[in-house]
Amino acid sequence: MSNKHTIDLDFDREHIWHPYTSMIDPLPVYPVTRTYDNKIELETGEVLIDGMASWWSAIHGYGHPKIVKAIQQQAQVMSHVMFGGLTHQPAVDLCKKLLAITPKSLEKVFLADSGSVSVEVAIKMALQYWMSLGKTGKSKLMTAKKGYHGDTFAAMSVCDPVNSMHNLYQGFLPEHVFVDAPKSSFFATQCQAELLQLEQAFIDHHDEVAAFIIEPMVQNAGGMNFYNPEYLKCIRELCNKYDVLLILDEIATGFGRTGKMFACEHADIEPDIMCIGKALTGGAMTLSATLATENVALGISRGDAKVLMHGPTFMGNPLACSAANASIELLTNEYGLAQVRRIENALAILEDCSKFEEVVDVRVLGAIGVVELNTSIDVAKIQQFFISQGVWIRPFGKLIYVMPPYTTPNQDIEKLCKSIFKAIAEKAY
Template sequence: MSNYQSIDLDFDREHIWHPYTSMIEPLPVYPVTHTDKNRIFLETGESLIDGMASWWSALHGYNHPKLVKAMTVQASKMSHVMFGGITHAPAVDLCKKLVEITPKPLQKVFLADSGSVSVEVAIKMALQYWLSQGLSNKTKLMTAKKGYHGDTFAAMSVCDPVNSMHSMYQGFLPEHIFVDAPQSKFGEEQNDAELIALENTFKQHHNELAAFIIEPIVQNAGGMNFYNAKYLKKLRELCDKYDVLLILDEIATGFGRTGKMFACEHADIAPDILCIGKALTGGCMTLSATLTTDKVALGISQGEAKVLMHGPTFMGNPLACATAIASLELLEETDWQANVERINHAMQNLHRCTTLGVVREVRTLGAIGVVELCETVDVAKIQKFFIDKGLWIRPFGKLIYIMPPYITPDKDIERLCSGIYEAIEHKAY
């Protein structure tokens, strides 16, 4: 521990604003000194099994030598250079790889610096596309309730309008059209009635719709809703039928998390616009991308503006691009599908939580495990319980969930599952 400077928690509490935290009654924070593989080490001596993959991004765990080498080598050459009027090998090589691994119609890549910004770019693409076609009436988005797409303003406007953390901004945000969240569960029968209701909404609003945006198969931070692939397939058909663009937000679901490289593969469809981020760099650097078709990209370029009106300062950051290339190579070199299947098998231990009266449902898909309670979780209380058990799990709302790194061994998955069971059993929530 002598290699690490002591962390000033008093200063942190008084001056640093953490995510979704009050400055009057801040949630406790735990001082981390270093990470390794699937472990987080605290200044107080605890070694924690990471069940969150740093908000679902650290697929390969921490400090993987391939990723560290990629960052080190690139930093010694060029950490950043503006992307306006300049290009470089890391950006070109990364975009080649993204075009190769994403659904075939996606041919144009816009690089940005966070998942939320990739959604902003996607919305701009959709709106600007229809303007370029002379259709100034197609200015609204349609989306499903229980969605979450980020914390910036356009992204907030398509998050769940009632239950999301952004409901307080109603009145300030653009008003879009919401349909009920998909009800039919993944792997079960599809209820045709909800597909009929979905089409009726398309019939009513398609003349004003620029795009439909949704997280494919798994609605994540809006409630961890795993829905039927047939819903997604029908959605693609309806977007085609009613001349509406389909935006898929794969920021959380991309790069194997649901058992497919991209979750839309469960339905064998491709979007018009795709958002990716989070795990793109293996959790090492902030980077995102918005991919689109020739139709959308060329349509925008033929419009009045002729350019997409967006250009982040750190767009195409060479350091992040080089790291992303290394992370994607690592996915290819390792049998990520077998690892995801192995993790899913180990996470079946979560199902014993259904014997506890307060548990509403347990569900798993790919390397995602969710225990939904009937009561809201006290995050500070349960976090302390998990720390004492040597675990890093951060619930929200009524959901206790895990999305561990793909390298996590079975014995650690078992400890994560047992810890969740014990926390509920002992009412440590």
């Protein structure tokens, strides 16, 4: 049932700061009164097919009865309790589930409250690990350009230093070692010269580098770059060879988005530290986790500090853990990754966009579909067009992309794809 009250858009415009927008000339916002299945219902009456899964998190759509029931039942018992000195069943159950589906080398779980915080924790783990071993010179990180790892300060410092939303903070952020973004695509043969160049960076910097951090297989907000599994496999080998930890940021790629439960499975490698978030609770609540190997955890614990110096107030929130337990059960017990494979096949229709001269590339991997243009997109203009078509798609830069809920039926996938085709055909960008 829709909310009968009118949302005060004037107040919103004057006083509420939305993501990545100006308070002088903000991008328009559209009032939502309800979400259900794979739909977003606006106050003005439009019902939109959601192509974004609320920034890639709502993998089961909205209001899934099993997740709702889990939250309701937990709320009646215990909505929250501090995690310092206490524990509870939802957290224990969740960590058991995570260890069952993540790479086997990961044995320790640190629960946090957002993806950016999980990256902060991963970076602290890597730095503290080497400090504990007395190697204080290993104080930098290595990463690839085009990466994106979050909006907090340590996370920003390993985002692309020039072509990201955080370049204005240069001079304030720690300076790390950046290598060229992976160029060999997921679907092509890996260029060996690229791997030699990568090794040279390890040769030059391994003494000062604590860890290499990268999003496996898909560099998401940095450009939707689908790169070759051999590149990631090479990073793992080089980290082993040159005594560098490997941090994989699976926040956007985890829980089936690329067609595997975790994207690192495409390369058949395991990290030393892994960050997860977004889809962890099926988009119902905010929760993240940083997982580490026993070697990393014990290394930190044997150092002078003895402990990992981090502890979010809402760490291990029982409501969020309960939602995550329900979401993982849906993903592992009910339909697995079959839905993702179905969506991948349905997204093939995006290839029709290749006929337009302004389209540079069309690519699909798992439940991710991307159309790359040769010009920047007017977000406000194209957003209005998409709403007129009954879909919710939010492009960025030169990219029009969809990452829909896994529950999206094929006819809705078709409508999302045809709306993108029509937007390009009518130059609505």
